[in-house]
Amino acid sequence: MKKKKVIILGVIVLAILAAGFVYDYTFNSKHRDIANEEATIVLSANELFSDFQNDESSATTKYLDKVIAIEGEITAVEINDIILNNQIQASFNVEQLLKVEEGTSLTIKGRCVGYDELLEMVKIDQATIINKF
Amino acid sequence: MKTKQNIIVQFLLSIVVLISASSLLSAQGKYIDKKGEIVFEASEALFEPVKATNESVTVILNTETSEIASLALMKGFRFKNSLMEEHFNENYIESETYPKATFKGKLLDFNFSEITENNTEVTVDGKIELRGKEKEIRTTLNIKKSGDLIIIQGSFKVTPADFDIEIPSIVKNKIAKEIMVLLDFKLNKK
Numbered sequence: 223m224k225k226k227k228v229i230i231l232g233v234i235v236l237a238i239l240a241a242g243f244v245y246d247y248t249f250n251s252k253h254r255d256i257a258n259e260e261a262t263i264v265l266s267a268n269e270l271f272s273d274f275q276n277d278e279s280s281a282t283t284k285y286l287d288k289v290i291a292i293e294g295e296i297t298a299v300e301i302n303d304i305i306l307n308n309q310i311q312a313s314f315n316v317e318q319l320l321k322v323e324e325g326t327s328l329t330i331k332g333r334c335v336g337y338d339e340l341l342e343m344v345k346i347d348q349a350t351i352i353n354k355f
Numbered sequence: 356m357k358t359k360q361n362i363i364v365q366f367l368l369s370i371v372v373l374i375s376a377s378s379l380l381s382a383q384g385k386y387i388d389k390k391g392e393i394v395f396e397a398s399e400a401l402f403e404p405v406k407a408t409n410e411s412v413t414v415i416l417n418t419e420t421s422e423i424a425s426l427a428l429m430k431g432f433r434f435k436n437s438l439m440e441e442h443f444n445e446n447y448i449e450s451e452t453y454p455k456a457t458f459k460g461k462l463l464d465f466n467f468s469e470i471t472e473n474n475t476e477v478t479v480d481g482k483i484e485l486r487g488k489e490k491e492i493r494t495t496l497n498i499k500k501s502g503d504l505i506i507i508q509g510s511f512k513v514t515p516a517d518f519d520i521e522i523p524s525i526v527k528n529k530i531a532k533e534i535m536v537l538l539d540f541k542l543n544k545k
Contacts, residue, residue: 249403253437282454287430287444303390311389313411336428336454340413341389345428347411 256333256348257315259289267294271309274337274344285334291352293329296322304349306330311341312349322351329353384419384467386505386542388412393427393538397531405439405530407432414540416505418467423479425458425540447520448486456485460492474499479509488518507540 263285270292273281294306299320303313312330314320322328332349391412397405409431416423429450434440444450460481469475474497483490496509512533515522522530 248438249436251437253440283451286451286454300389311411313390333430335411335430338413338426338428338455340415340424340426340457345411345431347431 254333256289256331257350261289261291261331263288263290265290265292267292267307267310270334270344271307278337282336286336288334289331290334290346291329291331292346293327295327296324299324304330305343309343310346311338311343312346314349315347384417385545386416386418387545388414388540388542391425391538391540393432393536395432395534395536397534399529399531402529403436403439407434407440407443409433412538412540414507414542416462416507416542418465418505421462421465423458423460423462423481427456429454429456447515447522453486456483458483458492462496462498465498470498470500470505472500483513486518486520490517501541503544505542507542508538510535510537512536 270285270290273284292306292310292312294310296304296306297308298305299322302320303311304320304322305311312332329352330346330349331352332346335345335347337344390410391414393409393412395407399405409427410433411431412425412427414423414425429448430444432440432443434443458481460479463478463480465477477496477498478493479496480493481491483492490513492511492513494509494511496507499506512535514533515530
């Protein structure tokens, strides 16, 4: 009799725990932390841009949502954004004044969001600067 | 002979001047926003909010022809709930296959010189393309100037069916039938 009670209690506790995990997974699962993810592709701004210009759909399959490291030269600095080689628009996560100057060569890391044919630019978000030359 | 040459040179020069003047003119009327904001909301009362924001929308307005074009990359829509974002991209929008939404249209009876620091209501008429489907949109925008910026704000409604998006019955009552789309653009002279 006592054994049965223990089992029932155990099942209830397990059920509550499971419900808790499901709830947590559904409502509180974390967003990706791009800054701490390893870049899976490393390439130059020119290569990335020409891949999208040549064949947008295969470039989309190849790069979309991937964390990539891009090397290029800064051609414009805007609030929260830098433009590389007039081809890549990289948005940084937090509103910050970027301490970089036009003409600097550097490597950034970020998530590829896709190709914007109105601007003729590849968009990157959640960018961070890896190194400056 | 010399005068003939002079005339030719003058003629060529005037063509060059004309061409550069006209290209200057067409460049004059272009306004652009690279960081426009679009929010969509499909929340139902009592359920978790279904809402996402894209802060990297491109908008180009030609004030001379009144043409307006906009582009939003689907992966740029950020949800508070990461699982919802995943479902949005993978199950509903299929952003790997259809990575962007575009709008091409025209402002009706738009006269740029009449735009002031106060909101002017302007009707916009055009087409949204998403998931390979086109949908006609006509809505009223509020347009005003603020310093050098042109500010465009507005909203419209769409339904998942407009773009052949099927909502599974299990979540049907958690997602609104009509989706509210809000836009907030700040355009700079190009």
